[in-house]
Amino acid sequence: MAEATVKVFRGNKGGGQSVEFKVPVAPGMVVLDALHYIQGHLAPDLAVRWNCKAGKCGSCSAEVNGRPRLTCKTRMDALPQGEPITVMPLKAFPVIKDLVTDVSWNYKVNKKITPFTPKAGADWKFYQDDVDRVQEFRKCIECFLCQNVCHVLRDHDKYEQFGGPRLFVRVAGLEMHPMDGVSRTKVLKDGLGIGLCNITKCCTEVCPEDIHITDNAIIPLKERVVDQFYDPLVWIVRKIRGAAS
Amino acid sequence: MSERFETHEHDVLVIGAGGAGLRAAIEALGQGASVGVVSKSLLGKAHTVMAEGGIAAAMANVDSADGWKPHFRDTMRGGKLLNNWRMAQLHAQEAPERVKELEQWGALFDRTEDGRILQRAFGGHTFRRLCHVGDRTGLEMIRTLQDRGVYMGFDVYMECTIVRLLTDGGRCAGALAYWRETGRFVVFKAKSVVMATGGIGKAWPITSNSWEYTGDGMALAYEAGAELMDMEFVQFHPTGMVWPPGVQGILVTEAVRGEGGILRNKSGERFMERYDPKRMELSTRDVVARSIYTEVKEGRGTEHGGAYLDISHQPAEYVKKKLPSMYHQFKELADVDITKGPMEVGPTCHYMMGGIRVEAETAQSSLPGLFAAGEAAAGLHGANRLGGNSLSDLLVFGRRAGLAAAQHAKEVSAPNLDEGQISAGESEALSAFQRQGGENPYAVHRDLQKVMQSLVGIFRTGEDMQKALSELAKLKERAAHTSVEGSRMFNPGWHMAIELKSMLTVSEAVTRSALVRQESRGAHSRIDFPELSPEWGKKNNIVWHDGSAMGLRQETRPEMRAELKEILAEDQ
Ligand SMILES: Cc1cc2nc3c(=O)[nH]c(=O)nc-3n(C[C@H](O)[C@H](O)[C@H](O)COP(=O)(O)OP(=O)(O)OC[C@H]3O[C@@H](n4cnc5c(N)ncnc54)[C@H](O)[C@@H]3O)c2cc1C
Ligand code: SF4
Ligand code: SF4
Ligand code: FES
Secondary structure: OOEEEEEEEEEEOOOEEEEEEEEEOOOOEEHHHHHHHHHHHHHOOOOOOOOOOOOOOOOOEEEEEEEEEHHOOOOOHOOOOOOEEEEEEOOOOOOEOEEEEEHHHHHHHHOOOOOOOOOOOOOOOOHHHHHHHHHHHOOOOOOOOOHHHHHHHHHOOOOOOOOHHHHHHHHHHOOOOOOOOOOOOOHHHHOOOOOHHOOOOHHHHOOOOOOHHHHHHHHHHHHHHHHHOOOHHHHHHHHHHHHHH | OOOOOOOEEEEEEEEOOOOHHHHHHHHHOOOOOOOEEEEOOOOOOOOOHHHHEEEOOOOOOOOOOOOOHHHHHHHHHHHOOOOOOOHHHHHHHHHHHHHHHHHOOOOOOEEOOOOOEEOOOOOOOOOOEEEEOOHHHHHHHHHHHHHHHHHHHOEEEEEEEEEEEEEOOEEEEEEEEEEOOOOOOEEEEEEEEEEOOOOOHHHOEEEOOOOOOOOHHHHHHHOOOEEEEEOOOOOEEEEEEEOOOHOOOOOOOOOOOOOOOOOOOOOOOOOHHHOOOHHHHHHHHHHHHHHHHHHHHHHOOOOOOOOOEEEOOOOHHHHHOOHHHHHHHHHHHHOOOOOOEEEEEEEEEEEEEOOOOOOOOEEEOOOOEEEEOOEEEOOOOOOOOOOOHHHHHHHHHHHHHHHHHHHHHHHHOOOOOOHHHHHHHHHHHHHHHHHOEEEEHHHHHHHHHHHHHOOOOEEHHHHHHHHHHHHHHHHHHOOOOOOOOOOOOOOHHHHHHHHHHHHHHHHHHHHHHHHHHOHHHOOOOOOOOOOOOHEEEHHHEEEEEEEEEEEEEEEOOOOOHHHHHHHHHHHO
């Protein structure tokens, strides 16, 4: 049976190093299968997160050959053959152990966002078109790969001021919800620092759910912020028009 | 309490952050209780997130003739009448309200032309009944509940595993857990505990279930003195992926068949015509799973030992819209474009109908102060669950459990914790570190899975299960002598050593219950007893912890109310 060399980060917040493992390769195998093989046969204490093994839960994120990926959806046969595969933890979050990082920050920031608040007197009749418009944002599986590549977090450490692409996607899913009745522009501007995003689109490139994070979530949200805080008249006119149409 | 432990106190402790646990927590919070929610994974990653097809609720948005009565009837018939009929009634009556509530908390479902929640067909449901969002219904549901709970203010203990329930003079008093990150212990003191830990699929190798499904909740409840029921009823979903090997068992949602998918064998024959000509592909899961299994066994299987499931006759755009995650799953993991050709599918261990025995109205177990809901609880689904009836179960009985748990917490005084139970739990959990040179817990797990797959699978015989019991005894012995490497920090090998015990307990309960039930009913098929037995139809198997051994007895089911009998007798 063919064999692959997999170099996996072993260590904790105090540091660590890549450790090489030889793993037998089966057809269609994904990187997570290789990690499971290592756990089951070579290093039972290898720390890895996973749940669904089908790209639905967003647990198994790591950097494979330097690219942020879901390991359960990264096929071994799609990686350069005959070369070692490196698997590293997400860089933007502190390592707990091996491939497991501390992503609790995301849950904390999420609390800043005003929850879904239905319009007063809503009759709950709305149409597939209304739903389709927001579906994209609600597909997010919270894999945090986008957070991991965003330079505002990864390189500039703006964890206090910035929410990151995942949280913008979440706000978009609420703001464009057909029955939602509140505005989150203030929290976008102040709490989540959307102005710090300079539209590099790195987040969009890595999203395993193909959410057009920058074009469909961030840019329209930025426009809302600009309209409200820098041109209130335009904003009011749009709101009224929007409500009338 | 000892300094060794971090201690948290709540009125209601909810174990499990899937749909059932979150819905229970929300209800208890609404009652003014202080609520803690514990989960082995991060918030939002529980099994519920993976649910695809939809939530069954007789809203009658698409088929106006639907109502709670047909839903009740379908559920009972699907469960081969072994269901707790009161639960089936409450479930059918309350599900629509629970779904509407979810919508008002922000969940977005696909719509009908006239702007209401759209419903799709599913196996065993007479009417189009499943409210859905494409094929990612569970994700929408769990996010909605998660956000609501967070804003209402429950305390979440993520990546924290409960290893023992604590009792105080015959009532549940809390739980002992460890943090996965550090391996340190933590004690929860609570007036009420809700068990919402899901199922047991990890005892089988081919399963749609994740690492979390090791039957912890059932095993912990059992050890603390609560009764389990209907443990012989394990659902094998007919359509799991069969190829490539790494994805074996991953679910192919029933929605594929709901949207018109057709099953064929290797010679192209639509074989469901021979097994259930009336309902065909939309027959109940037990029937379809056995049919595929039989086709393969008799040499009519596909290249990789499954059946073909084909949806490519539907327009490609429609398939991508209604089944987007299936489209991607096959494209990326199996190199198959489902809009152009068939998928290969075969049975996969999917769902546990049995579990903790509860009262219908309150979801209280036989241990005072311990409640259970969702897949961890038994009763609603009887011998076989209909697709979509789990998500609705989580909402209906999650809510009821949360309500009753909060009520109970108001009525009782704070329990006392027993230091002895805590230290015993701690030493037991750490024992694998104390042993040197023992076996790798993963090796024992692999062998357990082999035993359950080959001896306690879709088709069962008395002989096989006798053998399974003696194998399980040996595995228990081996599990007690595993050892683990490394430290207590995020150490999956150690976690596996602990979870093995739960898996062995539930596997034994499944096997013992299945062995005595000398008939075939729903998901339980005995080659040596192929017929339904009217006598067994009157009984439930009850499992309990009888000193050092596992107790098993049969209880006669309560007579169904006359008005429900009438509903059941009506033909549809
Ligand atoms: C792929 C797939 C698709 C499905 N599709 C559908 C569908 O379309 N419709 C439908 O009705 N049903 C479906 N089901 C079934 C349904 O999703 C599950 O039965 C249901 O989600 C279970 O919910 P739950 O709340 O009981 O448990 P879960 O959602 O599994 O949550 C269990 C929770 O308990 C926690 N836990 C477990 N043990 C411990 C412990 N020892 N300590 C602390 N926490 C613990 C876990 O961390 C988790 O948070 C599907 C199942 C699968 C696997
Ligand atoms: S587009 Fe904005 S949010 Fe996305 S990676 Fe670039 S800076 Fe970050
Ligand atoms: S937006 Fe995409 S990349 Fe970001 S967390 Fe969600 S699914 Fe992952
Ligand atoms: S394990 Fe769920 S996304 Fe990879």
